[in-house]
Amino acid sequence: MLVTTEKRLKIGEVAETSQLPIKTIRYYEELGLLTPTVSRSGSNYRLFEPSVLQRLAFIRQSQALGLSLREIQDILQVHDAGQLPCDEVKQNLQRKVQQIHEQIASLELLRSQLTQLLNGWQEFPQSEVTEETICPNLDTVPDSLSDPTHWQTALKN
Numbered sequence: 001m002l003v004t005t006e007k008r009l010k011i012g013e014v015a016e017t018s019q020l021p022i023k024t025i026r027y028y029e030e031l032g033l034l035t036p037t038v039s040r041s042g043s044n045y046r047l048f049e050p051s052v053l054q055r056l057a058f059i060r061q062s063q064a065l066g067l068s069l070r071e072i073q074d075i076l077q078v079h080d081a082g083q084l085p086c087d088e089v090k091q092n093l094q095r096k097v098q099q100i101h102e103q104i105a106s107l108e109l110l111r112s113q114l115t116q117l118l119n120g121w122q123e124f125p126q127s128e129v130t131e132e133t134i135c136p137n138l139d140t141v142p143d144s145l146s147d148p149t150h151w152q153t154a155l156k157n
Helices: 011-018 022-031 052-064 069-080 086-119 136-140 149-156
Strands: 038-040 046-048
Touching: 011 022, 011 046, 011 052, 022 052, 022 069, 052 069, 069 086
Parallel strands: none
Antiparallel strands: 038 046
């Protein structure tokens, strides 16, 4: 086992240096993302190896690239097993690119359908409005727009 002479950091120091809230660091610890870098003092304080800062930077950078915490956890497990996880990172990023292509296609379809709806937009005189009428233009919306789940999913991702 490698013994380090570097000072271990309290959670407040980690939060200040990493510019992450303490709550986020605790959450990452709870998920197991920080496991090899954290221990407890005799007073039960969390003490982090200085390497936690690099690990937190990796987590933040990976999230910025669209990786989920679960995907990041899988990558870190490979790293913690002593292997370089570059292949796992590459595979995850390739999947993200494919998801983005699918999202773009869904959003382009939605844009086309909305443009088509707007191109056929009509002004209805007040005399044609009944109590049941909300917006007559939406009565003719194609079924593909009436079921928004396909484009709402694209917007969420």
